[in-house]
Amino acid sequence: MNAAIIIPARFASKRYPGKPLIPLRGVTGIAKPLIQRSWEAAMAVRWISRVVVATDDERIAKTARSFGADVVMTPESCANGTERCAAALGALGPDIDVIVNLQGDAPLTPPFCVESILTAMVNEDVVVATPALRTLPETRRRLLADQAAGRVGGTTVAVDRRGDALYFSKSVIPHVPARALDDPDLPVFLHIGVYAYRRDALLRYAATSSCPLEELEGLEQLRFLDMREPVRVVSVTSAHDIWELNNPEDLPVIEAGLASRSVA
Structure with missing residues (x-):
């Protein structure tokens, strides 16, 4: 299995312009x-033959080039990171079997999260894999707040007994009664992007064209479910909080996470 990481990045984010x-x-x-x-974060992952930044913005x-990254220019018409990864595929060459989409707003993603889904891809029946973290009570409360x-x-995911995704949502799923919020075994999984x-x-x-649920939720991975392509969800654990930079309010959380990991 020959794997490459693509980091899709665009300037014109609706929620946070210029975020990269x-x-x-x-x-x-x-x-x-x-x-x-x-x-x-991508360069720290094992078993990767190449890391590229895919963008449409000079x-x-x-x-990216200033700090040594390999850059692939992609069309402005790419609707999401997955489409941008597909647009960059031609620049990687035909020998790449597995493509990892490490979204550019998730610098707290530990290398083992990527390695866990690469391990899942050893099973040839798995066509798409993504990690998720069982939430702690404090994370659930932050998501609900x-x-x-x-x-x-953040995005949560409901998973079936086989380990495949049933649904992803920007709302907290499943519904959690207030009396159960502190239950450590609740099946509330934070999706890691x-x-x-x-x-x-x-x-x-x-x-394949986008589907209504993908457009409503703003979650690209729902297109795979609409296509009946199974998405294997790999459960991971972490001693640290894993948070994406979705809003300006997330900046202190991300910087605290970098500090707690002793990232320079």
């Missing part, structure tokens, strides 16, 4: 742009 270039401070106080933080491309405030703090695809599955995705 937002500076984030590590434990030393040194600020690096989000795209560099994400690239450094500002992002220039910044964001939801109540009209913000998207990284995917591994087989080449053919990625090409099928790009050739």
Whole structure:
């Protein structure tokens, strides 16, 4: 299995314009742009033959090249990160079997999360894999607080007994009664925004139009479920909080996470 990581990055985010270039401070106080933080996280993953940044914006491309990243320019018409990965596929060459989409707003993604889904892809029946973290009570409360405030703090996923995704949502699923919030065994899983695809599955995705649920939720992975392509959810555990940079309010959380991991 020959695997490559693609980091899709666009400037024109509706919720957070210019997000890939937002500076984030590590434990030393040194600020690096989000795209560099994400690239450094990708470079720490084992079993990867190549890491590229896929973008349609020259500002992002220039910044990425400045710290040594390999950049592939992709069309502005890409609707999401998965389509951008498909658009960059031709630049990777035909020998890449598995493509990892490490989204550029998730610099706290530990290398083992990516390695866990690569391990799942050893099973040739798995065409798409993604990790999820069973939430702690404090994470559930933060997700619910964001939801109540009209913000998207993270994506949750409901999983069947085979380990495949039933549904992804920016709302907290399943519904959790207040009396059960502190139950450590609740099946409330925080989806971690990284995917591994087989080449053919990625090409099928790009050739298929978006579906209504994907557009309503703003979650690209729902297209796979609409296509009846199973998405294997790999359960992972972490001693640290894993949080994506979705809103300006997430900046302190991300920087605290970098500090707690002793990331420079």
